[in-house]
Amino acid sequence: AQKITQTQPGMFVQEKEAVTLDCTYDTSDPSYGLFWYKQPSSGEMIFLIYQGSYDQQNATEGRYSLNFQKARKSANLVISASQLGDSAMYFCAMRVTGWFSNAGKSTFGDGTTLTVKP
Amino acid sequence: NAGVTQTPKFQVLKTGQSMTLQCAQDMNHEYMSWYRQDPGMGLRLIHYSVGAGITDQGEVPNGYNVSRSTTEDFPLRLLSAAPSQTSVYFCASSYSREANQPQHFGDGTRLSIL
Numbered sequence: 001a002q003k004i005t006q007t008q009p010g011m012f013v014q015e016k017e018a019v020t021l022d023c024t025y026d027t028s029d030p031s032y033g034l035f036w037y038k039q040p041s042s043g044e045m046i047f048l049i050y051q052g053s054y055d056q057q058n059a060t061e062g063r064y065s066l067n068f069q070k071a072r073k074s075a076n077l078v079i080s081a082s083q084l085g086d087s088a089m090y091f092c093a094m095r096v097t098g099w100f101s102n103a104g105k106s107t108f109g110d111g112t113t114l115t116v117k118p
Numbered sequence: 119n120a121g122v123t124q125t126p127k128f129q130v131l132k133t134g135q136s137m138t139l140q141c142a143q144d145m146n147h148e149y150m151s152w153y154r155q156d157p158g159m160g161l162r163l164i165h166y167s168v169g170a171g172i173t174d175q176g177e178v179p180n181g182y183n184v185s186r187s188t189t190e191d192f193p194l195r196l197l198s199a200a201p202s203q204t205s206v207y208f209c210a211s212s213y214s215r216e217a218n219q220p221q222h223f224g225d226g227t228r229l230s231i232l
């Protein structure tokens with residue numbers, strides 16, 4: 001079974017500063033993908049960034065980067081130069097591949113609420 | 119492109135009633151899934167489908183049925199609504215079930231069971 005743990009229920013950051021949201025995962029599958037999604041107060045789920053289990057380099061997408069430490073089973077999201085619009089709930093998720101019975105299923109963490117202070 | 123469309127956006131039911139939450143995608147995605155999100159929590163998988171005619175149970179399937187007669191549509195049926203099913207329901211789709219495919223989400227259906 002897959003498990004995602006986000007240990008920070010809430011985080012605060014000053015506008016224009018960087019912030020790291022923690023995510024640890026557990027799986028026995030050798031091939032998997034790690035995702036971060038943003039959920040603003042309006043409720044929609046927005047895909048931010050992806051990291052594959054075999055990727056050698058950390059993923060980056062604009063102000064978002066993923067600090068992937070495979071040995072520690074962690075996939076932390078780093079948001080640089082925080083903006084007021086970054087205030088939202090952030091979810092870490094994992095998806096496994098291959099031909100196992102749970103192939104394609106996604107597992108989500110409980111989320112971290114980020115508040116950006118002006 | 120409309121992406122993933124869920125209807126209705128809001129619904130109030132009485133205990134024991136049944137209803138169908140609709141989900142349609144226009145991206146020709148193989149993989150579709152239904153999640154529920156309870157307050158302050160992440161998403162839990164209810165049912166999923168890897169293609170037309172193929173469905174399977176997720177983490178919390180009890181009280182829900184699904185079918186997938188076309189690639190585009192993946193309705194979720196509540197058989198006999200219970201207050202414990204009060205939640206926000208999300209439908210999602212992806213090109214395939216491969217691990218590198220992000221999911222595209224609908225805007226959600228807020229369901230209250232009285």
